[in-house]
Amino acid sequence: MSAARLELRGIAKAFGDLQVLGELSIAVGKGEFVSILGPSGSGKSTIFKLLTGALLPDAGAMLFDGAPLQPDHRPFAFMPQRDALMDWRRIIDNTTLGLEVQGIGRMAARRRVAPLFAEFGLAGFEQHYPAQLSGGMRQRAALLRTVVQDKDMLLLDEPFGALDALTRADMQRWLETMWSRHGWTSLLVTHDVREAVLLSDRIYVLSARPGRIIAEVAVPLSRPRRTGAAVAAIEAGILDLLLSTPTQRT
Structure with a gap:
């Protein structure tokens, strides 16, 4: 791993008597694609919050480039589980929303976004509304809205979880291609073991509640990745870890 951009050290979080995260520590290096993988209720989305x-x-430290994260400056562009496109805004105006929130004027934001539509497979759809796009195209628009903000790091919260299996596989391949091209520093949370193996340089495996790191798994496979024996072997090892870890139910 290269020098860490993001470090979480001994993070704990509880909601009343419910301990969600317990002494969790992770690191993400510059240009790395890292995943946090765990079952439902293990605190994956809480980490992003x-x-x-x-x-x-409640405890622990969150550092970026060695300095504590500041409440008024978070160097992340966040892509949620759902595309969160606004139905009443055309795609060009959905993709500029993050820039407009930062105070960039609408026309200036459009000029920044417009050249990227072809690269994201959206050329010709600038004036369409979200309801006129397929699920995969909506997710491409959501990712474009995320990366155009030019933040230091991408946070991807199960971005393909709502898609059908075939579209999800297509989007995973597309994201791998885009990440390889641009070298984005990326952190993905997912419960999909194969998705994590296909996309990641390293995978942190979380226990069920309270979420703790039970393993850090390197994925030393060349890119582009496709399903096969090597992917299946890593996937099987992670599944064994998850299934052999006791589950705390509430």
């Missing part, structure tokens, strides 16, 4: 400032940790 902590990073984006929606929640505060």
Whole structure:
């Protein structure tokens, strides 16, 4: 791993008597694609809420480039589980939304976004509304809205979880291609073992509640990746870890 851009050290978070995260530590290097993988209820989305400032940790430290994360400056572009496109805005105006929130005027934001439509497979759809796009195209528009903000790091919260299996596989291949081309520093949370193996340089495996790191798995496979014996072997090892870890139910 290259020098860490993001470090979480001993993070704990509880909601009343419910301990969601317990002494969790991870690191993401510059240009790495890292995944956090775990079952439902293991605290994956809570980690992103902590990073984006929606929640505060009860204990531990969150560092970016060696300095504590500041409440008024979060160097992340966040892509949620759902595309969150606004039905009443055309695609060009959906993709500029993050820039407009930063105070960039609409026309200036459009000039920044417009050259990227072809690269994201959206050329010719600038004036369409979200309802006129397929699920995969909506997710491409959502990712374009995310990366055009030019933040230091991408946070991807199960971005393909709502898609059908075939579209999801296509989007995973597309994201791998885009990541390889641009070298984005990326952190993905997912419960999909194969998705994590196909996309990641490293995978942190979370236990069920309270979420703790039970393994860090390197994925030393060349890109582009396709399903096969090597992917299946890593996938099987991770599944064994998850299935052999006791589950705490509430």
